[in-house]
Amino acid sequence: MEIVAVPAFSDNYIWLVHDDESGETAVVDPGDAAPVLTEAERRGWTIGQVWNTHWHPDHTGGNLALKQATGARISGPARESIAGRDVALEEGGEVRIGRHVGRVIEVPGHTLGHIALIFDEERVAFVGDTLFAMGCGRLYEGTPEQMYRSLQRLSQLPGDTRVYCAHEYTLSNALFAAHAEPDNGAIADRLELVKSMRDAGQITVPTTVSQERETNPFVRSTNEQEFARRRAAKDSFRS
Ligand SMILES: [Zn+2]
Numbered sequence: 001m002e003i004v005a006v007p008a009f010s011d012n013y014i015w016l017v018h019d020d021e022s023g024e025t026a027v028v029d030p031g032d033a034a035p036v037l038t039e040a041e042r043r044g045w046t047i048g049q050v051w052n053t054h055w056h057p058d059h060t061g062g063n064l065a066l067k068q069a070t071g072a073r074i075s076g077p078a079r080e081s082i083a084g085r086d087v088a089l090e091e092g093g094e095v096r097i098g099r100h101v102g103r104v105i106e107v108p109g110h111t112l113g114h115i116a117l118i119f120d121e122e123r124v125a126f127v128g129d130t131l132f133a134m135g136c137g138r139l140y141e142g143t144p145e146q147m148y149r150s151l152q153r154l155s156q157l158p159g160d161t162r163v164y165c166a167h168e169y170t171l172s173n174a175l176f177a178a179h180a181e182p183d184n185g186a187i188a189d190r191l192e193l194v195k196s197m198r199d200a201g202q203i204t205v206p207t208t209v210s211q212e213r214e215t216n217p218f219v220r221s222t223n224e225q226e227f228a229r230r231r232a233a234k235d236s237f238r239s
Pocket of ligand 1: 054110
């Protein structure tokens with residue numbers, strides 16, 4: 001399973017997923033169709049599926065154009081209104097590309113129906129706007145309790161699971177993380193690494209579950225109350 005980042009808007013990543021064996025290609029959270037179609041064409045890949053993690057337009061805005069251009073089948077969260085959805089996904093469901101199977105888990109918090117796709121065998125997770133490198137999504141619809149539980153579920157995946165989130169927010173997240181846990185050496189080290197990667201124009205995603213356990217102040221919150229305090233502090237944090 002090959003996974004390619006397609007940058008969109010100012011800081012979104014749309015993920016192109018290709019299985020060489022079957023020749024199938026899927027796209028995760030296409031906020032915009034044009035850059036995805038261009039990248040797929042450049043690689044000689046034909047998009048057959050769209051997988052959405054949640055309804056926000058910067059994740060679904062390209063759904064209908066992609067469907068029109070390719071006939072792609074659209075799978076998205078059952079509990080949300082998803083443009084062009086053909087398949088409704090809920091806890092315990094799955095997506096497939098070739099012989100690879102992605103398990104659906106519900107991770108409410110950023111939105112109420114938000115889902116993540118977990119490819120256990122491949123150690124890959126598509127998490128949308130739930131877990132970010134050193135951060136987490138804003139609570140637009142859910143409660144701190146819901147998001148805390150969602151992050152706990154994701155952080156209990158095997159440590160070498162690669163986490164594909166949908167935004168390049170790592171530098172601002174790292175600055176907050178260093179503020180939230182000033183004595184955490186792993187956070188300080190990662191902040192320096194992220195600064196140099198961004199200066200060099202590199203992307204900082206995917207991350208891994210084990211990196212997040214060590215450096216993500218939201219994953220590291222010891223209870224819901226601490227998580228809620230940190231999330232509120234990040235909302236008003238200016239680096
Ligand atoms: Zn979102």
